[in-house]
Amino acid sequence: MEIGMLPISASKRGKLLAAGYTTLHSIATTSITHLATDIEVSESEALEILNFATRNSALERSSGSNTNVIQGGQTAWDMLNEERFSSSITTSCADLDNILGGGINCKEVTEIGGVPGIGKTQIGIQLAVNVQIPLDYGGLGGKAIYIDTEGSFMVERVLQIAEACIEDMSEYSHHFHKDNQAYGVKMHPNSILENIFYFRVCSYTEQIALVNYLDKFVTEHKDVKIIIIDSVTFHFRQDFEDMALRTRLLGEMSLKLMKLAKNFSLAVVMLNQVTTKHVEGSFQLTLALGDSWSHSCTNRIILYWNGDERHAYIDKSPSLKSASAPYSVTSRGIRNSTSSSKRIKMV
């Protein structure tokens, strides 16, 4: 039944069916007053239903004259060319950037998960600072949105990482533009802090409301290039009585985040916690929120301990090879691991 495909409420749908309107064509050929009296709704509501129906039948009528291509798509060739010019956000750790193909990509949703204390929030803060690196230094020159659900965002740490980043940038500019004094770095740590939009959410309804609102927010602040959610699972794990509702809400939220990433060309980074799963007689560590959530990201990186070292492993990606790389968390932020036996393992 084609009526089922209109985005209208169930009661209106029932009224349409009871009055005999079972196809879009039948609605499209009546007038507003007829429709309003037949199904006993106000004229404005009837107009809305009529608009939905005529939009669909207008597509039917105009398809004969148009080209073969349906609106909204891109050929793979165009996407390939666009990809060459798209930039990625560096993580300040060269090994990690290498396995990621340059850094965290825009237009994709990346999920980063790991045990507590492995450095997820540190990576989140580092990315929020690195996205602001100006274009001259190979960055994106954009702003960041940081959604904090656990309260683990420490402003002093952000200041520390921002100062270290500016020091690195001025060292780079001295290195490459030794003779030109005008290339001094003009950024101040305070301006880096100003460009991070911080949201604190305390319940799952707030989180969903915020994700819905982000569309409007990013339209107003067009230079936002990364959204970091730390952590996306926190409010959904404790005492959620209705599991079916949780699956639905999470599915919808992930689709909205995907849409944001694609439409505004920004990177979405979700930080996740781990839980144990009973698989074939043994307990394994997997990311929280279950199997249906594991499909809601484009790439997944798992952080783990290898002896004394922190490692990152690419668990899921449509185009990157599975590999792992070591990194370390220093007072200046995320940096390369200084262990002598470090090398990138191709799995």
Added chain:
Amino acid sequence: MAPLNSLEKEYPLIDSNFQIFCASHAIYSVEDFLLHDIDALFTSATNCSSSQKLNQGIHQLLSIIDALHPPLLNGLQLVEDARQNKHVFSTGCQGIDALIGGGLRVGQLTELVGPSSSGKTQVCLMSASTVAKHNCSVIYLDTGNSFSPQRVAHFIGQSSDYVSGNQNVLDRIICYPVFDVYQMFDLLHQLKNNLRSKIGKSDRHVKLLIVDSISSLITPILRGSGPQGHTLMISAGFLLKQLAHEHNITVLVTNHVVGGDDGNSKPALGESWKSVPHVRLLLSRDCGGKVCNMSIIKHPAMASGRTATSVRLFV
């Protein structure tokens, strides 16, 4: 099935007299007409005044209804149709082709089920590149921003007989980002109308339609308040199968797994979805390994439970 009064403009036999007669039998739309006893209607029409006009009106309605259903085919016509139109497309991987009897068959809906990172998107990308190489168009509905043109270019470049002409092949694959089930329906309807009105054009037919993944579109609406989500899921399945059969396309969808009652994982989307795809394949990957396993859950021509020996997807 419109209300009767909307047919009045095109078919003058169904005038207000006829409508009043029908209303006396509680018939307000063509659907009510179908549910009513036709013989009883004829007898009561002969008892009324102006019975000839009423009889003509009833015959007119019956002829309208006759024109709406698809033509009836016999077995011989179906075999001819299968021979001429319903070819088999290779997926690009010999192991998979051997498992499913040659490849993806036109007119069938194939479903790939598997846990995260088991290779579903890779199989989709590989099939897309193989079909595009054979001079046919591919439509890719992407719900998770996982369409990687880089990877597709890699698959195309692997085959030795295509050194240049990558652009032509890549131009045949069109990717649509879809984030909403209603958006998917819009797109599929547009595709259906485009295909219906373009019968006769021989170049660049769409031969492969991929929805990756259909489960992420349907999960947010399933089991909510009312059966609306369930209805949409089944109508999506029917629409895809109708597109596949009428316009000679092969359809590939991906689905994820959820935890079952006894701890084993089962495909998502529930019991009613089980009967919708023609072919269901289960993928799994050994932990951290490069080797993916594929087994048949359901196939019209192969025994279920058959597995493919190692299918190496990451070269």
